[in-house]
Amino acid sequence: MEIKRREFLKLLGGASGAIALGSFGCNQFIDVPDKIIEIAKNGAGIESWKNTICALCPGGCGIKVRLIDGIPVYIKGNPIYPVNQGGMCPLGHSALELLFNPDRVKSPLKKIGLPGGGKWESLNWDEALNIISKKIIELRNEGRPHQVVFLDGSNQHGLMKDHIERFMKAYGSPNYFQFPSIKNDAVPYHLLQGNSKIPSYDFLNAKYVLSFGINYLEESYSPVYYTKLYSYLRGSTGEGRTRFVHIDSRMSLTSANADRWIPITPGTYGALALGIAFVLIKEKLIDANFIKSHTSGYEDWVDKNGIMHLGYKNNVLANYYPERVFQITGVQSETILELARELGNNHPSLVLGGDGSSNNTNGTFSQMAVHSLNALLGNFEKDGGIFYVDETPLKNLPHFELDDIAKQGIEQNPFGNSLDMAFPFADFSIQTLIQNILAEKPYPISVLFIYKGNPLFQTLNHHEFIEALKKIPLVVSFDSFINETNEYANIILPDHTFLEQWNIISNVPSVGFSHIGIQQPVIEPIYDTRSSADILIELGNKAYGNNTKPFPFEDYVSEIKYRVEGVYNSGEGAIVTEGLKGSWLEFLNQRGWHIGTYDSFDEFWNLLLERGGWWNPIRKKKGFSEIFNTPTRKFEFYSQVLKNRIDDIVKKKGIDNSTHDIEFVLGRLNIKTRGDVIFLPHHEPIPYDDGMPIYLTTFQPITNRDGHASNLPLMQEMFGFLTRHYWTSWVELNPETASAYGISDDDWVWIESVNGSIKAKAKIHPGVMPSVAAVPFGLGHTSYGRYAKDYGVNPNSIMKNLYDTINGIPATQSTKVKISKAK
Amino acid sequence: MSKWAMVIDLDKCTGCGDCIAACKIENNIAIVDPEEANSGRVMFWIEMVSVYEGEFPNIKIKRFPKPCFHCENPPCTKVCPVHATYKNDEGLVGQIYHRCIGCRYCMVACPYTVKVFNWYEPEWPVEFRKCFNPDVSVRTKGVVEKCSFCAHRLIKVKEEVDLEGRDIQDGDYMPACAESCPADAIYFGDLENKESKVYNLAKSSRAKREMENLGTEPKVVYLSKRE
Structure with a gap:
């Protein structure tokens, strides 16, 4: 039987190739004969679209994935998702290169030979998980669960944080850290307003x-x-x-x-x-x-x-x-x-x-x-x-009674506290982590879990971090790729990419309304990978001998479904929909109406999956007493919060408030200012090196962000699409600076700090301050697959090991350098 | 007959490069060897041009995305010895790959330098071949290619409206770049349709056409308050 394309389309009753078939089954609208489905598969291809959330940056854009016969071929913005309203950035499009990347880890791996030596052997999942659960159960039995540290570098704002937090708490460790940490970003607001929210x-x-x-x-x-x-x-x-x-x-x-x-x-x-x-x-x-x-x-x-x-x-x-x-x-x-x-x-x-x-x-x-x-x-x-936006009305995880081992474990001093009292307000500082591991203080670390992220590539203290990683008996990495950090892992557990995974993204900081976005699998996992969230459920429950369960859920998707019930029950906000503007919702709300009554939670959930998310543009008005949580309940130009903390440190250090102790503490904190000015907004000079004339500054191009997109060939090609530098780094110099050093456009330039030197091609233009060398961050990988390795340079590798004195954020703009034309 | 045109609002465009990425994925455009890319053989059907203006510290930057201009009077079609590049009834300037002999006369003739040449056989790892857009053919070594205004989408839209028994409406046919622009800076539509956005925007006092004096009559119009 020959069926012409046109007739076939008519048979399906509409919309060209865009045949609205269900994503798992094929015949939700009309009964299509199997034969025709087969023809379509070999011919025109059956098109369907699925909504999910992009996870290539913390932005949380809603996306629509175009599938032909179930294979994703194109991604566009979800026009009804309020965060991005159909818009996208270059990164999102290359998500397909993430999914089908030839360098993905396709099964669990175990390190053989020297750490960092690049030799791995494949394990099956049972073997891999047995090694890990044996180790962590042993630690619990010995009363040392706090010696497990969990680093979460996923840089996503959603339910995974609560999930990992529950795992760590139930297991008995106070050492769950996110990096970069939004709590660190919020420290200046915390000091002035007593409120750790990003406005x-x-x-x-x-x-x-x-x-x-x-x-x-x-x-x-x-x-x-x-x-x-x-x-x-x-x-x-x-x-x-x-x-x-x-x-x-x-x-x-x-x-x-x-x-x-x-x-x-x-x-x-x-x-x-x-x-x-x-x-x-x-x-x-x-x-x-x-x-x-x-x-x-x-x-x-x-x-x-x-x-x-x-x-x-x-x-x-x-x-x-x-x-x-x-x-x-x-x-x-x-x-x-x-x-x-x-x-x-x-x-x-x-x-x-x-x-x-x-x-x-x-x-x-x-x-x-x-x-x-x-x-x-x-x-x-x-x-x-x-x-400030309101919290989303998600249901809390069910209460769980910790056992005595866990209770003792979480009482231990968190590993994130600095040894030499630096960074008094750091939620997490990589420098502190490195120093504490090396000094084995306050206690040695037995297991390090790393969930996504690549701290070793981003760090300013490369060599010590490697030593620290080598010192930990078991480093387990949940990731889809082998990057610089994972090279030092003992076991890599391959995770799904976000296109194969369930998650909920909620309230991305600085977005002006509360919202949740559903990340759902658009394709069945294409390799032998597992969701890290599901693994944590298994490990977490196993640690309790499966008698009482920290996670009373079969899998992560049941957990997020449970939590989304809170949104359904609250009756607030609405599932995102076409043509529904915030002002219209507000109008209805004032008159006692609300959009969307759903007969059941299942109906709500299905609609949520179909449309991609939920939002509530109506915000409760907050009084000043709510946003200023300082001791004076006011906005404090003179930060009592900072004053109290520094007084505490001084008190711990000495018996009285002697000037000697104060000097000692301020010296350790690298604060040059003295007196009341310390607690007021002020300009604190940066400790530059003498004799270095040029400021080294870095920036993160939208096509790469923090270096994680270097394994995507399209993003490598587009890395310098504005300056026409493809797959490579460059250094931007003002014409005045360039001529002072005899450098012309496209010359190779050495950039030299006290810590080393890097070479990059000069881009001379007036859009940069004189005496500044601006180098993009993201390239210069020594691992991370065929598309990332050995392209460009990493400016962080020559930076001085400096941090924000208060919150411990790496000071990536505080190094001075010399430049010279490379011969 | 329709006359398809694009209007790019430079007052809204931020230069983020989303259009480039959307275009590359939609049209299965090859990624060339890094060294070759840096020697000018990189393949973008739409690229971002930056021009600095003024003296430090009072610098302004003029930045604009540059696709094929689909000229009403295209210089490229006239020089093609084998009729591989042509203008169709709806004003789209097309490229027939298997007819192209790779002489690159059209690349020289194009005053906007928007055409690119396949210097090498495009190569992809096996895995990436799974996610090609099935609506767009993959090119071979030795042919010229360029922005098509995503003409394959027009074919689909025509089938769609045909089945629904209606005419094409403004917004039905959108190239990938216009569809995904986060700044809503790219408009696309029919210049013959007086209701369309592009018809009205192209008449705006902010409208500018590149190198108008050449008489090419480009169908990509820029909007900008600045000169």
Whole structure:
């Protein structure tokens, strides 16, 4: 029987190749004869689409995957998913190269020979899991469960965190750490507001947006969400259009798109923010009412012992006058005046910082300075200001009674605390981890689990980290690839890629509404891989001898289904749907209606899978007492939180508050400032090396982010699509700097620090500050498969081993170098 | 008869490169050897052009995505000795790969330099061959290729509306780049349809056409407030 394509399509009743068949079965709409299905499989191919969430960056975009005969062939944005509204970034498209990557780990592997030697043998799953469960049960029986550390580098904001946390707690270890840690990012807000939440910014209602180093169109939590907001605002014509001004040492994607780019000397963002504060205060462009009622430490003040303390205002007026700030930052004093006047006169105006301005030894203090401008302008909980989204109404995991071994284990000192009292507010610092493993303090580590991520590639302390990894008896890695870190694992348990996996992504930081997105398998696993979440259920339950179960679920998907019931029960928000805007939902809500009544949870769940997610754009208004959780219940210019912590450290160190002890502690913390100023937003100089004339700064191109996309050939090719450098690194230099060193475009350049040197091709353009060498991060892999290995250089490999003094974030912008033309 | 055109709003475009990635995956475009790529043989059907303007520190950057312009009066079709590149009734400039003899006259004739040549047999690992787009043929060594405005999508859309017994509406036919742009900066539609977005945007005071003086009448129009 010959069936013409046209007739076949008519038979199926519509939509060209886009035949709406169920994803698992084939005949949900009409009864299609098997014969025709077979013909279609060999001919036109049966097309179907499935919604899921992209996991290639923390952004959490909804995506639609096009399947032909069940094989994914194309990915586009999910137009009804509110985070990205159909938009995507280059990374998302290359997810297919992740799924079908020839370098995927296809079965469990066991290290043979020397660590890092690259020799592996295949195991079957039972063998691999037996080795691990034997070891961890043994540790529990010996009362040492706390010697297990779990590093989660997945960089995803969803339910996996709670899942791993439950595993670790029930097992009996306080050592579950995420990196990069959002709690670290939130430290500056925590110090000023006592609130560890990442704020959201109401771009849509702001007249003026001033950003310090934060590359929100390319590097931040959700670049596509911000691109959507940005292009919407840029598309509006007329007088009232939001004006964007961006401060950065290099013309990043965000600077290039801003109405104005202000180049600045690296590491001096805080000084510029306070220079702007100087003008705002002098010219009375501040929100005096807000400052009076809801802040503390603005004016000089007297404590309960009658001692006078310096206030924010007098500190700024004495130290940050524009001429001095020009000396520090290289930004002309007229420019500082202009910025402050624009900021103070265009209400509402917003100030945000991060990335380039935070990845320094003085990052926390700089972010405090930047964020203090929002307090001067009274930018909290108002239109065009800063706000906080509500938690999603997910059901908590069922209560579980820990046994005595677990109770004792979690009481142990967490491994993340620094030995030499550095980083007093670090949630997790890789440097602390390395030092503690090497010193075996407070206790030795017996098992290290690493879930995705590649800390060894990102670290500034490469050699010591390798020594630390070698020291741990059992390193188990859950990953789909062998990367630099996994080279030192004893066992690799191959995970599914996100296109084969279940998960829930919820409330991506800085996105302006609460939401959940469903990550569901679009294809059956193509290799012998297993979901890490399911493995943790098995290991976690086994540790309790399967009598009482920390995870009373068959598998991870039952667990997330259980938790999503909370969303169904709450009756809040709505499943994402076409043409439903936030304002319309709000309108209905005010009149007592809500969208979507579902007959049963199953109906809710199925619709959720079909559409891709749930959101609630309606936000509960929060009082200032809710967002300012400081001792004074106000925004604290003078951080009592920081003061109390440092006092505690000093107290632990000595008997009295002798100046000797204080000096010792501040010296260890690398804080050069003394007196009250320490606790106020201030500019803390970076300890550069003498004789090194050039600032080394790095940035993360959107096609690679933190180095994890180097195994995707399309992203390697597109790595430098803006500067036309494919599969390779380059160094951006200002024409003035280049001519001073006799360097021309496309010359090879040596970049040399006290720690070593790297070679890259010069790209000379005026979009970078003089005396700055800007090198993209992401390439320079020594492992990670055929597409990643030996392409480009890793700038982190020559950086000094420096960290933010307060939160322990690697200071990737704080090294100075020499440059020279390579012969 | 329709006349398909693209309007790119440079006031909204951020230069993120999503269009390039979407295009490469949709059209099964080969990834060439890294060294060859850096010597100018990289294959993008749409690329991102950056031009710096002004003196430091008052720098502005002009950045625009550049697909094939599908000229109404295309210089490339006139020089092809074998009629491998041609303009069809709907204004699309097409490329017939198996007819192309690889002389590259069209590449020289194109003032916008949007055509690329397959210097090598495209190579993919076996695994990647599974996820080719079945609607687009894979090219061979020695042929010229370029942006097709995703013409294979038009064929599907025509079948679709035919079955539904209606005309093509604005928005039915979208190339991959326009569909996935996160900045909503790429519009696509029919210049003959007075209701279409592109018809109206192409008449806007911000509309600019590249190298208009050549008389090529490009059907990719840029919108920008800047000169």
